[in-house]
Amino acid sequence: MMRTFRVAERKGATLAHDPATGLTHRAGRDLPTGRLALDAREVGQWPVVHPAACGGSTPVSVCWSPVVRCNLHCPHCLDDKNVSELGTAERRRIAGLIGESDILGVDISGGEPLLLGDLADLAGELTSAGCVVSVTTNGWHLRRRAAELADHVDAVKVSLDGPTGLVHDAWRGKDSYNRAVDGIKEAVDRGLTVQIQSVLMASNRTLAQDLVRLAQRLGANGVTFLQMLPIGEAVRLGGQEMLSDSEARAIVEDLEVPDDLSVRVRTRDGAGGFTVIRADGQVWRNDRPAERIETLHALRTPADLALTGPDGSA
Template sequence: MIRTFAAAAIDGLTVVHDPVVGTNHLSPTTLPAGRIHLDQAHVAAWPEAQPGQLNPQAPLSMCYSLIVRCNLACPQCLDDKTVRESTAEERQTMAGHIAASGVLGVDLSGGEPLLLRDLPDVAKAIRAGGRTVVSCTTNGWHLARRAAELAPVLDGLRVSLDGATEATHDRWRGDGSYSRAIGGTRAAIDEGLPVQFQMVLMRDNHREAQQLLDRAAQLGVGGVTFLQMLPIGDGRNIAEQQMLTDDEATATIDALTVPEGLRLRLRTRAKADGFTVLRADSNAWRNTGGATSITIRATVTSPQDLHLPVPGSAA
């Protein structure tokens, strides 16, 4: 399958960002810089960029949490709900800064980004710079009705699920959440959007990991990323009861049988350490302390404010 990636030359290496999976890869050959169409199977086979290999001017990828509001109330949510909401004008300004910063990939998140009418405009403004690929993470509740307008402006979509079954997912997110997410996923795939599932690994859901892989393959979803739970935001309140150790998470993933053609990824807390989040208040934050906390690094008033010092782990 041919889809859109972002490429850049950094320290003599060609780095390619995958907007669907969220990974960074080293190309064996020199590629044109900017948004580029590549075979996803080829990119997946290339080695991932490892911590300490690169010294990019800006983070390779980041999250823009452009809305605080959400129609759901997930107990493991990472977002800071005390942050003020952004205005449409501020979102356009931030989109311009991201587009000009040199960031290869940005994931539009929240809160729930599909609550914003101007979400397509923000995605367009970021992509207009010609260098950045744009994905969006959603709970899927409003996805079915918005898939058609989002498909032309997004390079990837990540649908969050808290379980492979309706009973498990809705226990965390509320009645009807699972059916809305699955219906939205079908609509997005029908519109040609590359979709992947994301699930935060917790004690209450990790035994459904295999079922989620099988469900993804059945629906035509391209991959599944399992995220080690972070004790940040509301997640701090349930971390002691729900957080898996690294060994437990790795054992869960190692035991899975991956359906043909499906991409599987485990994002450990180590890989999340140092990741950049631009929140609705226009402050750039970074995961710190092994991704067990998050701290402000800069107020973003220009593209250069996103040229943050690269931490010891990959951006």
């Protein structure tokens, strides 16, 4: 399956960033740089490089959350709801700053990014600058916006915390499962690459295999199981729902995975060192493992994206 990746040279190595999985791979052959259509199966066999080991003056990828608003109220949300949102002009300014940097991939998140009327314009500015762009959404508005997104983003990541409405809606609210599934179907029909993302918790750990089967039926590209991070509102659930990284790995390693589906787990260690641009234009980075926030400052120039971690690395 051919998909769009961002290829760049960093630290003497050729890297290919996957907007669907969020992973960065060390290329197994010579490639030109830029936005390239590559065989996803081939790229998936190349070694994964942790963001902290990618080199370069800026992070290899960032999560940009230009919106705080959300139509759902999930108890495991990572967001700080007290953060203010910048206006349209400031969002365009930030998109421009990201585009001027050597960042390879941008995941536009929230809040709920599909509440932004200018989402497609922001994504288009980033792809025009050479980035690969994904959007992480709860899927509620995806059906009506899938056609618009298909012309501007490289992947859509849809949150599903269970393989049925009974399970998922218990976390995210009535009808959220049906809306997400309908959105996934529409996105797939429109030719979008869809990655299902699921927060792996003690209460849904036995349902992981059923979620993989659902992803295959819906035509998704793959499933990323996310370890719960004790940040934001999720702090209150950590004690009862949080699994260890070793437990999460064991669950995913035991899954039966169809050949046409990619399945991975993002551990807390794997999420460490990740850079986030907040809705108010402030930039922060997770520590490693990702259990608290480090280094908050304003994004005014591309140089402000070159964060320095506790070990002195960028």
